Amino acid sequence: MANLKQLAQSLGLSITTVSRALDGYADVSATTRERVREAADKVGYRPNASARRLRKQRAELVAVTLPSDPGHIGPPHFLDMLSGCAEHLAAAGLNLVIAPVPRGESELDICRRFVDGRRVDAMLLVRTKRKDERVEFLQSRGIPFVTNGRTESLAPHPYIDGDGFAGFRAATLRFHAAGHRRIGHIAGPQEYYFAHDRCRGWRAAMEECGLATDLCAEGAPLEQGGYLAALELLRQPSRPTALVCATDEMAIGALRALREVDGGNQISIVGHDDLPMGAFTSPPLSTMRMTGEHLGASFASLLLRAIAGETAEELQELHAIEFVDRDSHRRPLRAA
Amino acid sequence: MANLKQLAQSLGLSITTVSRALDGYADVSATTRERVREAADKVGYRPNASARRLRKQRAELVAVTLPSDPGHIGPPHFLDMLSGCAEHLAAAGLNLVIAPVPRGESELDICRRFVDGRRVDAMLLVRTKRKDERVEFLQSRGIPFVTNGRTESLAPHPYIDGDGFAGFRAATLRFHAAGHRRIGHIAGPQEYYFAHDRCRGWRAAMEECGLATDLCAEGAPLEQGGYLAALELLRQPSRPTALVCATDEMAIGALRALREVDGGNQISIVGHDDLPMGAFTSPPLSTMRMTGEHLGASFASLLLRAIAGETAEELQELHAIEFVDRDSHRRPLRAA
DNA sequence: AACATTCTCCAAAACGTTTTGGGAGTCAAG
């Protein structure tokens, strides 16, 4: 409530001593320290953040920009991750905030505002694009950051990502092993690294199996996008018998297309992200997800190490993808 | 990039003049102003946010705490709302950030940290409880805030809310008019104002129609909670023929319970929130939503007026609820 | 010529904290 000067005055001490007492320095006697702490507690003293930042030349703040663009980030996991991350950053004296992007501005604008106004010590980026201007900007400013998702940037940067290529290749091969030959892919916007990566995984598997890669449709990473893309694939003269979808949301949209076209029990389908919703669709949605227990902690750790100056190459984590089998991936395969 | 001092030096002007030139004061000549602006642009000067805040005694920041608790806030609308709000606040020179709650801390802790550290000028609160300690705290500190959702706080405070009571009453009466007599309610945790309000609406309608109000089950405001609550109601000797659900997520969980128990086409159901996902369930979910076009703008406006010192009573908006009819609310009604 | 007015500009203070570089006082050893 009060400020340091008032607190000092009321105690008959100097500002310096009060400040150092609260910070636990050894050059203030134990009795004084205790006296100061009690008084501070009593009046609920909290240092003024701006003054502290100005003096320490550190914002004690980390920001993550919230993509507002087309598809929303899988909120449940995303938010869990951020809570965990915030917890570990807090232990290092850093606060985490999410910056929504005002309509009419870009994520890059936000980065600029936060970085050039020295409002943050580091940044977190999610939903990277293959060519990501935010990454380029942060690299040009030399501010520490970690991305959730890789990019095709020439200069390496710290990231955590799932191995979408391997995951989607494995999922496709599994369909092949189950006898499927017409395996379609519902792809996300290819400018996103994750969408491109997953598409490449499907394509690689199809080519390994000597299958054509024409059963691919792209859409927005939302239910509606998946719905439209699925309708497009179902319109083909030779329909797919299985669908590998870039995201769960798209898979849920596709599920509706399947229900409309063939009653929904003919075609196998798998998504990615393990949205809680997937357990409640009809049929329950089989999916994949990134392995790794405490993702938030990993992000925090990478970020702290980036701030400490470790090089980007040491700060890259690629996690394997695991299957979450429910029902949608094993619809009975009927003769063509 | 640079400093005001450095910028002034490079121009042969005083710090004062440069500062005032950039702020567009009239007491610096047009030519100097232009010269300063060009130089500032060239070196990419941005004022140091901490210094500015310290001097102006305003944080130029508004924070909203992100409930991590049990149920997640309907992300699509929530995020849209925040983008719109951020846009309008930005026009007033205010930044908006979302503060996730670190594991191990409470939303109240976050409020405390932001408010007592003078990090924010105002706050936004979502998912209010009937007795909400965040509201009490902010009131005790006298800091401007607006909530999304009412509370039972004795002192009035600014809010925007949907009229859940009227909405759920209307939905229940509609089922009654369609011939339903056993209308169940799947309720959210009653400590939340919205959940209690909606439950009261259902109860009021049932009592008006002279029907018993025992077909009510409470659960977490998530798919799983709705699923379990629905199973509970379906276990009753005399099953409901229609279900009014506190949220869409709960309704989607209930939908799965219906599918498991009776194939899913016997019981009518309606949710609330108009989640995009609802258009893709089976059957497509009928739902309700708060009316009002530019919710973000409303929030921003209320917040700015609260900061300007208008009294709480003038800053309360209660919005009507409208139906979003899809299929789930008109399952054929079969004789008991 | 004397005075008021307007136009530009600036030195200095202030915001609240942390940190630097000592300054008293006490005590024990030389």
Added chain:
DNA sequence: CTTGACTCCCAAAACGTTTTGGAGAATGTT
């Protein structure tokens, strides 16, 4: 008695900005 070490405290500077209260020059007015 002097010296050095140690303990406890503090004055002042610094962080980078905005704002206050003029100063000096040019212009207009009597």
